Amino acid sequence: MSPLPAPPARPAPALPTEQVPHRVRGRLVTVDEPLRLGSGGRRAAAQVRFLRECQSHDLVVRWFPATDDPLFTGPAREVSATAGLLRHLPAPAPLPGEPPALAEWRERHAYGQLYHRNGPDFVTVMDRRDPSAAARFTIEDPDLLAAFRTLQDATAVAGLDATGREAVDLLAGERLARVTDGWGVALPPRIRRWPVPCTDI
Template identity: 85%
Template sequence: MSPLPAPPARTAPALPAGWVPHRFRGRLVTVDEPLRLGAGGRPAAEAVRFLRECQSHDLVVRWLPATDDPLFTGPAHEVAGTAGLLRHLPAPGPLPGEPAELTTWRERHAYGQLYHRRGPDFVTVMDRREPSAAARFTIDDPDLLAAFRTVQDPTAMAELDAVGREAVELLAAERLARVTDGWAVALPPRIRRWPVPCTDI
């Protein structure tokens, strides 16, 4: 009996370049500098996009928050709000004296808590960041769909027209986009692999 052929090699996915210096080794991504997710603006939006794309490919990510980041130093309710919004993303590594909310993020993080799938003229989103309030969305309104596609990349709100800004604000109200200091970025990763229970797709 001839041996089975070796499985095809898994090619490294293309991750956003430039704003988040990182190294790849197999499925492990190591971020070379602390991230400031709680600080807002374009750097935070770029960091969210980077982690979202890593989550999309189910990569293991090692990253630390900056010790002067509001995610680390801010009031408990703000830290809890940010950590709850971003809980679907790869969690930060531990730091001495970190807020309890960051520990909870690590403990509760799992692949598939928030994701989207694309159809020809719609996007479906599953949100299970809060198990007691799981929700499914279908985005098929042309303006909302266009806004969702636009903010896959970090986008300055000032660059959008009035319709686009209103659409992004609606996405943010549903916790599907994050807007801080005038910059917006979509939150749900695009699902690319299982296991996400087939009943949830």
């Protein structure tokens, strides 16, 4: 009996490079500079997009928040709200004196807490960031769907038309997008593997 063939090697994922210098070794991504997710604007939106894409590929990410970032230094209530919104993304590495919300982010993070899957003319989203209020969404309205797809990249909301801006507001209201200082980004990663080993979608 001949041995079973080796499983095909997975190609290295193409990760966005804007605003996030990093190194990839196997499944480990090491970010070379502190991230400023709490600072808002284009930079923060691009960094959230980067972490979202890492989560989409189920990669392990080692990153630190900047110690002068509002995510690290801001009022406890705001830090907790931001950490809760982003809990589905890879959590920051521990730092001395960090807010308790960042430690909770690490403890509660798991692959598959928030994700989306693409259909031909719709997107389904599963949100389990808060286990007591899990929700499933189907985005099929053309304007909402267009906005969701636009927000796969960091996007200046002011550059959208009135319909697009209204759609972004609706997505942000459902915690499916984050808008800070005029820049928006979609939050649910596209899931590529079920949260079970060796199972592809």
